[in-house]
Amino acid sequence: MLVLVANLGSTSFKYRLFEMTDDGAIDDIQNVRCLARGAVERIGDAQSKCTVAIGDWSDEKSLAVPDHGVAVQACLDQLTDPQHGVIREATEVAAIGFKAVHGGRLSGVFVVDDALLDAMAEMNAAAPAHNPPYIAAMNTLRTRFPDLPLVAALETDFHRTIPAARREYAIPRSWADQFHVRKWGFHGASHRYIAYRSAEILGRQDARVISCHLGGSSSITAIRSRESVLTTMGMTPQTGLPQNNRVGDFDPFALPLILQRTGLSLDQALQTLASEGGLLGLSGGHSGDVRDLEEASDNGDAQAQLALDVFVEEIRRHLGGALVALGGADAIVFTGGIGENGVQIRDRVCAGLADLGIVADSASNASIKQRVNDLGEASFHAGNSRTQLWVIPTNEEVIVARQTAAALKHS
Numbered sequence: 001m002l003v004l005v006a007n008l009g010s011t012s013f014k015y016r017l018f019e020m021t022d023d024g025a026i027d028d029i030q031n032v033r034c035l036a037r038g039a040v041e042r043i044g045d046a047q048s049k050c051t052v053a054i055g056d057w058s059d060e061k062s063l064a065v066p067d068h069g070v071a072v073q074a075c076l077d078q079l080t081d082p083q084h085g086v087i088r089e090a091t092e093v094a095a096i097g098f099k100a101v102h103g104g105r106l107s108g109v110f111v112v113d114d115a116l117l118d119a120m121a122e123m124n125a126a127a128p129a130h131n132p133p134y135i136a137a138m139n140t141l142r143t144r145f146p147d148l149p150l151v152a153a154l155e156t157d158f159h160r161t162i163p164a165a166r167r168e169y170a171i172p173r174s175w176a177d178q179f180h181v182r183k184w185g186f187h188g189a190s191h192r193y194i195a196y197r198s199a200e201i202l203g204r205q206d207a208r209v210i211s212c213h214l215g216g217s218s219s220i221t222a223i224r225s226r227e228s229v230l231t232t233m234g235m236t237p238q239t240g241l242p243q244n245n246r247v248g249d250f251d252p253f254a255l256p257l258i259l260q261r262t263g264l265s266l267d268q269a270l271q272t273l274a275s276e277g278g279l280l281g282l283s284g285g286h287s288g289d290v291r292d293l294e295e296a297s298d299n300g301d302a303q304a305q306l307a308l309d310v311f312v313e314e315i316r317r318h319l320g321g322a323l324v325a326l327g328g329a330d331a332i333v334f335t336g337g338i339g340e341n342g343v344q345i346r347d348r349v350c351a352g353l354a355d356l357g358i359v360a361d362s363a364s365n366a367s368i369k370q371r372v373n374d375l376g377e378a379s380f381h382a383g384n385s386r387t388q389l390w391v392i393p394t395n396e397e398v399i400v401a402r403q404t405a406a407a408l409k410h411s
């Protein structure tokens with residue numbers, strides 16, 4: 001059975017095509033064959049980077065990819081390419097699984113239908129960088145391939161196990177109960193993959209792990225016995241850490257002042273917070289991309305430096321919360337575009353924590369790419385560190401593929 005997984009990120013589009021059986025458990029992350037994978041980075045920039053790997057063949061090129069719709073089409077073109085492709089037409093796959101984000105009142109895995117699309121659309125304003133492109137892609141593919149099952153694995157599902165004391169906002173209970181206003185948490189597929197993979201690496205099912213997913217969107221999750229017990233994103237993926245261009249934690253009582261002084265409407269102010277905030281806002285509009293910020297700060301740009309400083313301090317603040325929630329950690333794992341590639345960010349996050357049993361080996365951290373195993377993983381803790389430090393490239397797609405196969409079987 002072939003399952004195609006589509007991952008529409010806030011800055012990227014990634015896909016993987018898997019060959020699999022329909023009876024593997026969700027935590028069986030090894031016995032799945034990836035036939036093809038591709039990615040478009042920096043969607044919306046004048047030059048997006050497009051990579052593809054199918055069997056022994058791989059390719060990389062720069063191309064303008066204005067939106068996720070164009071990226072999805074590029075993926076189908078790659079997979080059905082007469083020379084390098086692995087399928088003749090998209091309908092050869094058993095299903096397309098989506099790493100979908102916010103279903104509001106719906107959480108779990110669903111075959112895409114009108115009810116699911118309605119529930120996601122209700123959350124468009126809550127997840128403006130994520131839900132609209134997912135809904136658009138699902139609608140396009142539904143129309144083009146009416147007989148091809150589409151499955152949505154919602155990101156909130158992994159965080160079901162978070163206890164009420166870490167899930168509820170201090171708001172009137174009627175708002176929470178009637179409107180599902182609570183900390184839902186996101187990046188569920190990524191944190192779940194890290195939970196399962198780190199348990200394999202550490203050789204124990206009951207490990208205490210802090211998963212730092214740092215990318216276009218960033219969140220930190222505390223994991224005990226492979227379950228989420230705390231996460232930093234809340235009701236929406238704008239909260240917690242500063243995101244690439246979305247605000248992160250913010251005080252709603254600053255809004256009346258901003259509306260009064262700028263003359264913006266509430267909708268306009270929220271749109272600004274969700275597109276001109278985060279690292280982009282902190283850097284004075286320079287960039288929401290850590291690569292650009294590091295380059296600018298190396299060239300003396302103080303605002304770019306401030307953006308990086310705030311990002312690091314926010315990660316450390318939430319790391320502290322996660323450490324206390326777990327009573328210490330067996331491992332801290334870095335993943336996502338920044339977590340996997342951001343050597344300086346990892347160094348700074350782990351600095352000065354020896355009294356907490358966390359000691360990075362800076363030379364190992366810097367040379368990680370030269371030491372990785374087949375899955376791109378390597379550790380960088382010092383010999384005297386009680387907590388292991390790891391880079392584990394996330395594989396959100398294999399989790400969604402397993403969820404998709406299970407949903408097909410049960411539907």
Ligand SMILES: Nc1ncnc2c1ncn2[C@@H]1O[C@H](COP(=O)(O)OP(=O)(O)O)[C@@H](O)[C@H]1O
Nearest residue numbers: 009010011012215216217289290337338341342
């Ligand atoms: N070499 C690098 N060093 C530091 N940060 C990087 C590097 N490469 C990518 N990144 C960061 O990773 C981000 C993309 O992460 P990714 O997890 O793919 O995002 P998303 O899924 O949200 O689209 C970029 O915006 C950039 O900040």
Ligand SMILES: CC(=O)OP(=O)(O)O
Nearest residue numbers: 008009010186217237
């Ligand atoms: C919340 C979420 O899924 O984020 P992203 O796809 O941008 O990493």
Ligand SMILES: [Mg+2]
Nearest residue numbers: 009010215217
């Ligand atoms: Mg992502």
